[in-house]
Structure formats: C-alpha cells, structure tokens
Amino acid sequence: MIKVFRAFIQKEIYHILRDRRTLLILFGMPVAQVLIFGFAVTNEFKNANIDILDHAKDQTSSKLVRHMTSSGHFNVNRMLVSEKQVEEGFRSGKTDLVMVIPTDFSKDLYTYDPAQVQLIADGSDPNMANALVQYARVMINDFQQQEYKEPANPYQVNIETRMLYNPLLESAYNFIPGTIALILLIISAMMTSLTIAREKEQGTMEILLVSPLPPLLIILGKVAPYAILSFIDAVLILVMGYFIFGVPVTGSLVLLLCLCMVYVITALSLGTLISTTSETQQDAMMKSLIGLLMPSTLLSGFIFPLTSMPEVLQYISHIIPATYFIEILKGIMLRGVGLEYIIFEVSVLLFMIVAFLTLTWKKFKIRLE
Amino acid sequence: MAAIEVNNISRAYGQVQALDAVSLSVEYGELFGLIGPDGAGKSTLFRILTTLLLADKGQATVAGHDVEKAYRQIRKQVGYMPGRFSLYQDLTVEENLKFFATIFNTTVEENYNLIKDIYEQIEPFKKRPAGKLSGGMKQKLALSCALIHKPKVLFLDEPTTGVDAVSRQEFWDMLKSLKAKGIAILVSTPYMDEAGMCDRIALIQNGRILQTDTPGKIVDSYPSPLYAIRSGNNYELLKILRDMDYTRSALPFGEYLHLATHANVSIDEIISSLDPADYPDLEVRPIEPDIEDLFLELSREV
Numbered sequence: 001m002i003k004v005f006r007a008f009i010q011k012e013i014y015h016i017l018r019d020r021r022t023l024l025i026l027f028g029m030p031v032a033q034v035l036i037f038g039f040a041v042t043n044e045f046k047n048a049n050i051d052i053l054d055h056a057k058d059q060t061s062s063k064l065v066r067h068m069t070s071s072g073h074f075n076v077n078r079m080l081v082s083e084k085q086v087e088e089g090f091r092s093g094k095t096d097l098v099m100v101i102p103t104d105f106s107k108d109l110y111t112y113d114p115a116q117v118q119l120i121a122d123g124s125d126p127n128m129a130n131a132l133v134q135y136a137r138v139m140i141n142d143f144q145q146q147e148y149k150e151p152a153n154p155y156q157v158n159i160e161t162r163m164l165y166n167p168l169l170e171s172a173y174n175f176i177p178g179t180i181a182l183i184l185l186i187i188s189a190m191m192t193s194l195t196i197a198r199e200k201e202q203g204t205m206e207i208l209l210v211s212p213l214p215p216l217l218i219i220l221g222k223v224a225p226y227a228i229l230s231f232i233d234a235v236l237i238l239v240m241g242y243f244i245f246g247v248p249v250t251g252s253l254v255l256l257l258c259l260c261m262v263y264v265i266t267a268l269s270l271g272t273l274i275s276t277t278s279e280t281q282q283d284a285m286m287k288s289l290i291g292l293l294m295p296s297t298l299l300s301g302f303i304f305p306l307t308s309m310p311e312v313l314q315y316i317s318h319i320i321p322a323t324y325f326i327e328i329l330k331g332i333m334l335r336g337v338g339l340e341y342i343i344f345e346v347s348v349l350l351f352m353i354v355a356f357l358t359l360t361w362k363k364f365k366i367r368l369e
Numbered sequence: 370m371a372a373i374e375v376n377n378i379s380r381a382y383g384q385v386q387a388l389d390a391v392s393l394s395v396e397y398g399e400l401f402g403l404i405g406p407d408g409a410g411k412s413t414l415f416r417i418l419t420t421l422l423l424a425d426k427g428q429a430t431v432a433g434h435d436v437e438k439a440y441r442q443i444r445k446q447v448g449y450m451p452g453r454f455s456l457y458q459d460l461t462v463e464e465n466l467k468f469f470a471t472i473f474n475t476t477v478e479e480n481y482n483l484i485k486d487i488y489e490q491i492e493p494f495k496k497r498p499a500g501k502l503s504g505g506m507k508q509k510l511a512l513s514c515a516l517i518h519k520p521k522v523l524f525l526d527e528p529t530t531g532v533d534a535v536s537r538q539e540f541w542d543m544l545k546s547l548k549a550k551g552i553a554i555l556v557s558t559p560y561m562d563e564a565g566m567c568d569r570i571a572l573i574q575n576g577r578i579l580q581t582d583t584p585g586k587i588v589d590s591y592p593s594p595l596y597a598i599r600s601g602n603n604y605e606l607l608k609i610l611r612d613m614d615y616t617r618s619a620l621p622f623g624e625y626l627h628l629a630t631h632a633n634v635s636i637d638e639i640i641s642s643l644d645p646a647d648y649p650d651l652e653v654r655p656i657e658p659d660i661e662d663l664f665l666e667l668s669r670e671v
Contacts, residue, residue, distance in 0.1 A: 003471060004471055004472055004474065007468055007471035007472065011457065011464070011468050014464065015457070015459060018459045018498075019459065202455060202457075203451055203453045203454075203455030204455050206449075206451050207449065207451065207514075209420075209421060209444075210449045211444055211469075211472050212444055212472070212473060213472050366440070367421050367422060367423065368416060368421040369422065
C-alpha cells in the first residue's frame with residue numbers, strides 16, 4: 001500500500017512540476033500577493049504632498065510649516081497665494097492636503113485665543129483623507145504644545161494613546177496573517193479541487209476507479225502533495241513577513257506551524273468536498289472562486305472589520321474557516337498568546353475538518369455517477 | 370463459466386433508452402466484437418461491465434463476479450481501455466506504464482512478457498510525454514497499460530477509432546495473440562470491416578442486440594441474393610431500382626449500389642428492366658454480402 005501511495009505522490013509531483021501555471025500559482029502568487037499588499041495596498045502614507053496657503057507669512061507660521069515637514073510624512077508641494085488656487089492642486093492630482101494658516105495665527109496662538117488652522121483634504125478617497133487629516137492634526141497639536149510650554153488650561157484632559165501589539169500601526173501586521181489564510185485556502189482548496197476535477201475531465205478517473213485502488217487512497221494521494229506545498233508556502237510568507245516587513249512571531253513558532261497544518265487540512269477537506277460536486281476544472285474553479293475565495297477575502301475580517309458588518313454578513317463570516325484562522329494567527333503572532341486563548345477557534349477548525357470529511361466521504365462516488 | 374455473462378441488462382439516461390434487454394456471453398480466450406454505430410449503447414455496456422455504471426435492470430457477471438455487488442473483485446481482474454484516450458498526457462510513456470503497474474500491485478518486469486510485443490513498438494519513444502504520441506502509438510500505450518496487471522478479462526472500447534489503417538491491422542493482430550493467452554476480450558468498433566477479425570460478434574443498434582454469432586454465420590444469414598450495380602448516374606438509378614417489383618432493398622455503398630432482390634433474378638433481367646440509353650456504362654454483378662449489408666438489412670427490419 002505504501003508503494004502505491006508513493007507512486008501516486010510521485011505522479012502528482014510530475015504533474016505539478018511540468019505545469020508552469022500550477023507552479024506559478026503555487027509559488028509566484030504568494031510572493032506577489034505579499035509584496036503587493038505590503039507595498040501598494042496600504043493606508044500608511046509617506047511623502048504626502050501638502051499645499052500651504054499662508055496668510056500670516058510670519059515667523060510662527062513658517063515654524064509651523066517646518067514642523068509639519070520635519071516628520072518626513074509631508075512634503076511641501078506649493079506655497080499658494082490665493083484661495084482660488086486651493087482646488088487646482090486636487091484637480092490635477094498633485095496635492096493630497098491643503099493647510100490654510102489665517103492672518104492672525106501668531107497673535108491668536110500667543111494670546112490664548114483659539115487659533116484656527118484649516119485643513120482641506122480630498123474626500124473622494126475617504127480612508128486616505130482621514131489618515132492625512134488625523135496625522136496633520138496630531139502634528140499641529142504637537143506644535144502648539146511646543147510653542148507654549150505650559151498648558152493653557154490646567155484642567156485639560158490629555159489623552160495618551162498606546163496601540164498595543166502594533167504600536168506603529170503597521171498594516172503588515174494585519175495583512176501577513178490575512179495573506180497566509182488566503183493563500184493556504186487558494187492552494188489547498190482550489191488547487192486540490194482543480195486537480196481532482198482534471199482527472200475526471202481527462203478520463204483518467206475512469207481508469208483509476210477500475211483499479212484495485214480504494215477511493216480513500218485516490219483522494220489522499222491527490223491531496224498529500226498539496227498539503228506539503230501549502231505548508232511550505234505558509235513558512236515562505238512568514239519568513240517574508242519577518243524579514244521584509246518586520247512582522248514578528250511573538251508566540252510559540254511550533255504552535256503556529258501546527259495550527260497552520262490544521263488549517264491546511266481544513267482547506268484540503270473543503271477542496272475535496274468541492275471536487276466531489278464538480279465534473280470539470282472550470283466548474284471547480286468557479287465554485288472555489290465564488291464560494292470560497294470571495295467570501296474569505298471580504299468577510300473574514302481581513303479587509304473589513306467584522307464588527308461593523310450587517311448582522312447577516314456577520315453570520316456568514318462565522319462559517320468561514322479563514323475568519324478563525326486569522327484570529328489564531330493574530331493571537332499567536334502579534335499578541336503572543338498560547339493555545340488556551342485560542343482554543344475556541346482551534347476547536348471550530350477541527351470540527352469543520354470532521355464535518356467536511358464526513359460529507360466528502362458520503363458524496364464520493366465509487367462509480368461514474 | 371463464461372468470462373462475461375450479460376442477462377437482459379437495461380439502462381436509460383433520462384428518456385433515452387441506452388441499453389434495452391441486452392444479453393451476451395464471452396468465453397475465456399475468445400475475441401468478441403460489439404459492432405454498431407455511434408450512440409448504439411456500446412460504451413454504456415462497457416461501463417456497466419467495468420462497474421462504472423449501474424444497470425437499471427438485469428444481471429451481469431465478469432470473471433464470475435456480480436458487477437454490482439462484487440465490484441471490488443472485478444476491478445482487480447479486468448483491464449479497461451476507455452473510448453477516449455485516458456492516460457496522463459504530461460507523463461512519459463515509461464512513467465504511465467510504471468504508474469499503472471504500481472497501482473495494480475505489480476511491476477512492469479513481472480508481466481513484461483505479456484506486453485513485450487506491443488511495448489517494443491513504442492519503446493523508442495519511452496521518454497516522450499504520452500500526449501505527444503501519434504494516435505496509433507497512444508492506443509498501443511493504452512493497451513500496454515490495460516494489460517500490465519495480467520487481467521483475465523479485457524475491455525477495449527473503440528480502440529481503433531482515429532487510428533490509421535496500418536496501425537489498425539497491427540492492433541487486431543495483437544489482440545489475436547492476446548486471446549491465445551486465454552484472456553477474454555470484449556472489443557467494440559463502429560467499423561463493420563473489422564468484424565471479421567473477431568471470433569464472434571454482436572450487432573448492436575439503439576441499445577438492442579440485433580444478432581449474435583460468428584462473422585461467417587452472420588453473413589450467411591443474409592436472406593436474399595445481392596448484386597452490386599454501377600452506372601454513370603447512380604442517383605437516378607437508385608430511385609428507379611427502388612420502384613422495381615423485384616427489389617427488396619437498394620442502398621448506396623460507395624461507388625456501387627447494393628441491390629437485394631426478393632427471388633433469384635438473373636443479371637439479364639435486371640439489365641433489361643433498365644433503359645440502356647439512360648445508363649450507358651451499366652455494370653451489374655452478383656456479390657457476397659458483408660457485415661455492413663447484414664447490419665443495414667437488420668436495422669431496416671427493426
């Protein structure tokens with residue numbers, strides 16, 4: 001039996017190595033996805049272009065401008081001379097933020113009158129606009145406190161914020177766990193359902209069925225190579241996350257890898273379940289993309305926070321394996337927790353494995369129909 | 370006990386009756402041909418016998434095992450070559466053969482003597498991916514793979530479709546040497562001219578077996594005298610002949626018309642019944658019927 005199993009795996013490895021598309025999906029996609037999420041799709045900003053309309057034109061106002069640019073996050077694009085020029089920059093897309101300093105800025109600041117600075121941002125990109133305004137506001141407050149050493153109002157509440165587990169709010173801390181969950185799902189679930197559907201499409205399943213091979217061995221033989229490959233991918237993404245984006249693994253690495261394996265098995269059992277209901281590769285592909293990949297991307301809490309979703313969508317998110325796995329990953333990698341804190345998520349995944357495998361077992365056909 | 374025993378097997382796909390009370394039996398060491406056009410139900414019967422489909426009605430045994438209850442036993446003892454080329458196109462000739470040997474718990478070396486004659490012809494290409502072989506070579510490889518575990522019963526579904534004439538002849542020669550080794554072979558083909566290569570044949574159409582016998586006896590059962598007729602204007606001639614009193618049937622066969630008559634009509638009578646001015650180069654000669662004549666005759670009766 002071991003010999004048969006080995007021959008099966010060897011055959012599967014030939015298939016993978018001889019098909020460039022499969023290879024590309026297996027190893028090109030994880031790398032590309034991590035790099036794209038890491039460098040392009042991010043709410044952080046560096047060198048945002050800021051236009052300044054300085055009505056004051058005195059020492060204090062130029063000090064403020066210097067202060068704004070000192071952070072490295074803002075770049076002075078143009079010094080405007082009139083209100084009319086404000087929109088020009090936004091229209092041409094060269095400006096991200098406009099700061100208007102009033103004539104009395106200096107006087108108001110030092111006479112304890114409320115000094116007003118106007119910030120104008122491009123609302124057509126709300127996330128970016130919010131982030132820019134937030135940041136600029138912090139910088140301006142900062143400047144104000146520097147300028148007069150003691151607080152104007154001694155009863156003022158000073159809010160000090162600390163972002164636990166991700167003090168610098170690096171988006172990599174969010175997308176590395178999310179990407180691992182997605183990639184493992186694509187490779188394990190989609191690729192296995194595709195490769196089993198391919199056997200049906202090419203007619204080789206017919207020959208495999210008319211052989212002494214037990215159905216379980218056919219499935220295991222198809223699935224095992226992908227389990228190993230997905231695991232390699234998980235490690236690859238972790239390594240990239242650590243060395244390129246500085247995402248740490250605070251908790252136990254062994255626990256993390258073990259649970260990666262659990263998730264891979266969940267996804268594989270889902271993939272085999274999909275394959276039992278699809279006759280062609282195209283069919284399997286559509287089912288995996290629409291039924292798996294899309295909900296996992298949108299509803300797992302990877303991109304949009306679960307708590308702000310309508311109730312119906314929240315229910316759906318609870319049946320998506322990726323939701324639980326992302327929680328597990330964040331728990332171990334960022335918060336450094338042990339198994340006792342994520343035992344619920346782990347049990348849900350284990351339960352899903354049993355459920356999917358039982359369904360697959362029930363649906364697997366020992367004949368052609 | 371017969372290698373294959375089929376009793377009143379019926380099978381429908383929705384409204385279409387693919388097989389209608391089919392019965393036949395094949396002995397060990399016998400080359401049995403299932404002859405019929407596309408859509409006659411040949412592949413459905415193959416799939417029922419190879420345990421891939423269940424029949425709606427009737428029983429069948431293969432190598433002494435019931436096709437429904439003892440499917441595991443059958444799957445160990447039969448070789449199956451589906452109608453469509455179904456090997457791994459991206460694996461080489463050698464890798465395919467080795468893989469199929471392994472999943473049947475044997476090795477290429479163990480049963481090499483069985484496939485030697487066939488495999489030797491494709492051995493020069495053993496490093497080539499199976500998908501890049503020519504039609505004839507693909508079939509030889511598929512046959513090698515179906516034989517590698519020394520099956521007792523061999524099912525070949527249209528093995529010569531899409532294969533050139535020379536390779537087809539070679540293929541049938543191989544089958545003859547295989548049956549000499551005691552293997553029961555059920556082979557299907559849409560080519561009537563291949564029927565003569567089989568020990569016995571069954572003519573099948575629309576899911577029904579029309580007749581089962583040796584090719585010789587089947588041809589002998591042709592009910593009436595037969596003439597081949599040719600002229601410069603076959604189309605007109607066919608219409609005229611069909612209206613004649615002596616005509617049983619008149620059918621076009623390539624460049625000739627085959628005319629079956631009710632009673633013995635002499636050639637002169639046929640010629641004199643036609644206007645010589647219309648058919649200047651008329652040619653009429655008596656011929657022996659072949660399987661195709663009989664097949665058309667039988668399907669005409671149905």
